[in-house]
Amino acid sequence: MRLPFHVASHLDASLRAAAAKLGLAERGFQPEVRVADPAHGDFQANGALAFAKREKQNPRALAQQVVDQLGDLAGDFDLTLAGPGFINFRLRPAALLGWLQEYDTEERLQSGAASARAGQTWIVDYSAPNTAKQMHVGHLRSAVIGEAICRLLAFSGARVIRDNHIGDWGTQFGKLIWAYKQAALSGAAALQSALATAPLEEFERLYKLGNHAADADPAVLAAAQQELVKLQRGDAENLAVWQHINDVSLAAFQQIYDQLGIKFDVTLGESFYNDKVDRIYRELTDCGLAEESKGALVVFHPEHPRFQTQPFIVRKSDGASNYASTDLATILYRYEHFKVDGAAYVIDSRQSDHLEQLFLTAEKWFAKTNRKLPHVEHVGFGTVLGENHKPLKTRDGENIRLKALLDEARERAFALVSAKSPEAPEAERRAIADVVGVASVQYADLSQNRSSDYVFAWDKMISLEGNTAAYLLYAVTRVGSIFRKAATAGSGAESGSKPDSPSVALAKEGAPPPISGEDSARWAALATAPESAAEINLARKLVKFADAVQLATNTLRPHYLCTYLYELAGEFSTFYAADKVIVDDPAVRARRLLLCHRTRLVLTAGLHLLGLRTLERM
RNA sequence: GCGAGUGUAGCACAAUGGAUAGUGUAGUGGCCUCCGAAGCCAUUGAUCCGGGUUCGACUCCCGGCACUCGCACCA
Known part of the structure; x- marks a missing residue:
């Protein structure tokens, strides 16, 4: 008999069967199979220890009884007892050969793994930059970790929806549209050419322009607010400008995503949920979760140590929505439209309060409305630090653009490849460096436990020595x-x-x-x-x-x-x-x-x- | 103030309650007439402090300490 793809679960099943024969299963015997230290074997089962303790038996004798029932495994494994009652399994060479013969392509490996989450639908919410701005180093981890998670889930058999929940709506668009129109009036050709060469840089410049002008001149501020109002009311011209800003932004983002191997299935940002928040206010109010406080609509959680006093603001006192309202609408949409089983939010750990409030609110809201909340999970991660252990910045204190960071990675890799393989033609060295440079950045991020902050050190990540x-x-x-x-x-x-x-x-x-x-x-x-x-x-x-x-x-x-x-x-x-x-x-x-x-x-x-x-x- | 996260060797990181706490780098000493030495082999060095639970604790609980982050309308 050939070993299955996942040998450990095969052992788990065999151990459970053995325990059942001994009448241990109904008393709660758990095999506890895991990968072992190679010195002891390939896999180990620790379950006899806890069970024997609970049943006041000799753990080693109990383990021996279980092993005696595992006769049909003896062809593939050397079974030994060790210490107080560990059961060790060492794969025999013939069994190793059999497994290697079986799993000979990526497709075969994938079909071996795909039973784990077959039939599940997962949505992964990652990257999520704001439009009209360049992506910077703060956007790196969400994109890199998020994409890896998508691929892992898909490999395990899930249907995966990659969702870029962009920040494409907000008060900054008033000033930006005002400045955009000013620039278009004073020279449409110059504006278009600037947008063609470096669109996000141009939008950032325009925003700063509008911001400064509004600070200096109340008339400009009023005009910018008017532009925002017009946009929110669906004014055709402002909507077109806004749409243009977003289109150009997304095209620029895609240049980064291409390097990182990312392609989103949907891009449903904040604007998409604009017309879906009224229903949220209504439902939350109707089911008694939301209340008025200081003019805002908020949710408190009386049982929670902090959220009994720290409100979850779902509608601002000026009547506008915020990210709490759109995030709630997003959960509902993912539930109703995509019918997801799970949603992973790949978002900076500093937003954990928000996500905790969001999930807590959604849990109660769904319960009161007889809906089944999907499995929601905050996939948090720490900050990227410089070698001074402070958040990574340029010498001027600016955020490092992701584009510049990836350019530098490829450039450093090129220098290294050129030093190691000077005989290769330049085009080939460039092509190799493009892969090595970007992969080094991705891997440096992924190889570390995402929970903690990590120190970004060029020399270590491209040094080619160690875990790189x-x-x-x-x-x-x-x-x-x-x-x-x-x-x-x-x-x-x-x-x-x-x-x-x-x-x-x-x-x-x-x-x-x-x-x-x-x-x-x-x-x-x-x-x-x-x-x-x-x-x-x-x-x-x-x-x-x-x-x-x-x-x-x-x-x-x-x-x-x-x-x-x-x-x-x-x-x-x-x-x-x-x-x-x-x-x-x-x-x-x-x-x-x-x-x-x-x-x-x-x-x-x-x-x-x-x-x-x-x-x-x- | 309240809350969250993180404290492991000089530095950067692993360890799903399991066996002697692993690895890289830096240091030291070896290995290219031999498939790519960007490599391999050997070696020195650590769990923030104090209690507790457990057959067994870096891991779980309690109390400290240090650093980082969050805490009413930006996301």
Whole structure:
């Protein structure tokens, strides 16, 4: 019998069955299977300890009874008892081989993982910049973490809706439209050309212009407020200007998103919910949750230590909506229109009070209106700090533009690639640097537990040493190098594929590695079970891909996957140094080529899950 | 003041209540007639303080300390 994709849940099921035979299941026996320290085994079950304690039994004797019922696992695992009652499972080499033979493509891996969330619909709310402004470093983490979470959820079988909840409505548009119209009057051609070359810079300039003019001249302020009123009433001309601002903004954002591998399914910003907030006021008032306070409509939560006095303001005293009202309307829309099972809000942890109030309010509101609230979760993250441990800024104290930051990443990577591979043509070095630079920024963010702030240090993230994107990308290219060597050595690898040219340095997104299916299938058939210590350790690590994905997805913490990929790359590097792949013995060569192929498969699949691009050469 | 988050080696980070707290970097010492040394191998060094729960605590609870952030109409 072949092992399933997720070996740990297979063990969990077997242990539950064993416990049931012993009559332990109805008394609440939980297997508690987890990935073990490699020194002890591949997986361990700790459940006997807690259960024996509760039942006042000898834990080791109990564990032995359970093990005695696991006879059918003995073919695939070495089972041992250790310590006070740990059950250790070590995969036998033949079982490792069987798993590696089975999971030979990204699609196969995905179909193995897809049972976890099949049938679920998730919406992920991330990035969410304000229009008419440039994205800056404060927008980095939401975009990068959010995209990784989308891919993880989709890999686990969920239908995922990527939603960019942009800030496209608000009082700043009065001044901006006023300034825009002034600029258009004094020179339409100049305005259009400025907007064509650097649209967001131009909008920022216009906004500052309008802001200063309004400060200096009450007549301007009144005019700007009039523009805002006209916009809110649906004045055609102002709506057109506003629409233009948003279109141009989104096009500029997309240039950043393209680099980060992001493509939204929907962009439903604050303006979209404009006409949906009246219903929110009505419902909240009708069900007794909202009340008037100081002219505003607010929700208090009497049972809560803070929110009994700190209001959730859903309508301002001037009658206007704010982000509480639109966020509530958003939840309702996601429930009614998208029928989501879950919603992940990838938003800075500093907004946790708002989200807690939002979720608490929504919970009560949905309960009172007989709706089932989707699973809502705040995926919070810390601040990006400079090396001085203060929020990352330019020397002038300005926010660092995301565009400039990514440009610098690519430029630094280019310098490094040029130093390491001076013989490569410049165009190829540029192409490699574009991938390495952006991936380094993404990976530096993702590899760290999102809860804490993180220190942004160029030298560490592109240094290529340690837990970095470059180290992982390098591991991928070394595998590729083995396949190129195998082809020239006439070993039969890559038969039928063309010789490499510089233009194939870039792996195509999502494309299978340039190894034909027949070759892969042939090694898989020829391969014998792993034998050397390095082969076995690498194979053991590969099988645990499933656990890493599951852990990262269930906790919505991509860094678990990063840690796994880094460890896998480390196992591969050890194997690479210890065991030569291109050897004469066809069986040895086949099994090592199989390990190489699956290593590249899992590394690239994992990196793509994180939203990174991969390379054939660097 | 109230609340939240974070405190792990010189520095940057891991650890789903489990076994001897892992890794990188920096330091030291080895390894390229051999598939890419952007690499591999070895080695030194840490849980903020004090209680408690537990067979077992970086992890959970209580009390401190330090830093960061939030707290009535910007999002």
